Amino acid sequence: MPQTVSDAEVQSKKQLLTQRREALLREDRPGFQPGEFVRWKEGLKTKRRPLEGEPAVVIEVLKEPIYDPKDEVGSTYFREPLDLILGVLGDEGELISYYFDKRRFERCP
Numbered sequence: 001m002p003q004t005v006s007d008a009e010v011q012s013k014k015q016l017l018t019q020r021r022e023a024l025l026r027e028d029r030p031g032f033q034p035g036e037f038v039r040w041k042e043g044l045k046t047k048r049r050p051l052e053g054e055p056a057v058v059i060e061v062l063k064e065p066i067y068d069p070k071d072e073v074g075s076t077y078f079r080e081p082l083d084l085i086l087g088v089l090g091d092e093g094e095l096i097s098y099y100f101d102k103r104r105f106e107r108c109p
Helices: 007-025
Strands: 037-040 056-066 082-089 095-100 105-107
Antiparallel strands (some): 037 105, 056 082, 082 095
């Protein structure tokens, strides 16, 4: 049986979608700098690491984003601009670096 969404749920989802879109496109001030600490913006976490609220350190901001050629059209990562290299701590305190879409992050307070 197909699932339907009530009018109230439609309005709630539209409001939340608008908020998430605005957060994705908002920058506190232009450009992260190497050495700054960042965290996921609320509702924009798409990967396992860093954890929600966990700080990551900016290692590098790429001038040109890279795109993973393995992701296909149906993937949530298709054409995602990876333009930020962040470092997080591994289980044994080692620095591990990952590539991310910088629009999903904000500076840590």
